[in-house]
Amino acid sequence: MPELPEVETVVRHIGPLVSGRSIEGFTAHWHKVTAPETAERFAAQVTGQRIETFVRRGKFILLQLEHGWVHIHLRMTGQLLVADNGQKSNAHIRASFDLSGMRSLLFKDTRKFGRIGYLNDLAILMDKLGPEPLESSFTPHQLANMLHGSRRQVKPLLLDQSFIAGLGNIYVDEALFRARIHPATAARAISTVKAHRLHRAIQEVLTESIRLKGTTFRSFRFGADQSGEFRQSLQIFGRMGEPCPNCGTKISKIRIAQRGTHFCGRCQRKIGAHNS
Ligand SMILES: [Zn+2]
The missing domain is CATH 1.10.8.50 (Helicase, Ruva Protein; domain 3)
Structure with missing residues (x-):
């Protein structure tokens, strides 16, 4: 399972490729990828919003939108891929974000334990997480x-x-x-x-x-x-x-x-x- 260094690696790699782009659409290719939320409701929450920042907290990947946050947990086998539109034939793609500039952010997950969600306010998630071990405030x-x-x-x-x-x-x-x-x-x-x-x-x-x-x-x-x-x-x-x-x-x-x-x-x- 990806831990802090693996999630940090993903964020450092993917962040520059998607930050500043707008989410033009979202498609779930597996109905539970946004559970417990429905994919339709999740899509409505994020579509039209720009990705302001792309960061890590604990093992979560967080996309700060103009309003609210997308959180992604890779769990066992989740991976994020950035592709130019039209390149969606990859196996095991569970969800895709259509981004501005003809680009897609794809969530690939063989075992299907990974999850994507939306929160208006991150506090509900942050309250469950202890300190970040690499922050200077952690002594x-x-x-x-x-x-x-x-x-x-x-x-x-x-x-x-x-x-x-x-x-x-x-x-x-x-x-x-x-x-x-x-x-x-x-x-x-x-x-x-x-x-x-x-x-x-x-x-x-x-x-x-x-x-x-x-x-x-x-x-x-x-x-x-x-x-x-x-x-x-x-x-x-x-x-x-x-x-x-x-x-x-x-x-x-x-x-x-x-x-x-x-x-x-x-x-x-x-x-x-x-x-x-
Ligand atoms: Zn020894």
């Missing part, structure tokens, strides 16, 4: 306080979009490895020093991945079928049984909160509540 001190205020295990907590926005399974495993924190550790048991280390690890892993245009496992693509190159830089995710790059111990994979979780049992020791 190590803030993360430590947030962790210490939770009774949950650190891995599911970091996956919770209302705790921090944008992280998913890949980057949580990578950040916890870099910070040497066992993924099942109780968040409140993480020392302030380790919390600060985790903050740095989250920012580093996301920044490095954005630089390499994200991680492509199966289906992440942007632009003309380009894929991200961060996969080679993953130290722990998807490497069960391979030697830990730090100590050589075989990398383990367990399930935590139903999610496959990679860690090194030697570098990321599970700690008690008073010993981190």
Whole structure:
């Protein structure tokens, strides 16, 4: 599933191609792509409006219109493509925006979990999202306080979009490895020093991945079928049984909160509540 670096890559690639253009029409090629809203009502809300800005918040792609916002969530396999009109023969296109200048913004989605919606006011969406991990306003001190205020295990907590926005399974495993924190550790048991280390690890892993245009496992693509190159830089995710790059111990994979979780049992020791 695309996480913050992949969504950021899409936004940086697609934004300049569509910003400033007007939406002249919208067609759903799969009836649930705008669910729970009907495609007809969505089309009526966005048609005739200019795309002012094209930005990311958490894992959402946001198109600021003259009035209101379009939000797009890629979920498992969603992709955005820009095509000149007439080039719509691509398979798995679930929706298309006709834009001024004979251009189309296409939403391709093999698995059909992705969604497109419209909001007059973004607050309803923003209220559900935690801080942006790469914003300068998100500080190590803030993360430590947030962790210490939770009774949950650190891995599911970091996956919770209302705790921090944008992280998913890949980057949580990578950040916890870099910070040497066992993924099942109780968040409140993480020392302030380790919390600060985790903050740095989250920012580093996301920044490095954005630089390499994200991680492509199966289906992440942007632009003309380009894929991200961060996969080679993953130290722990998807490497069960391979030697830990730090100590050589075989990398383990367990399930935590139903999610496959990679860690090194030697570098990321599970700690008690008073010993981190
Ligand atoms: Zn290790």
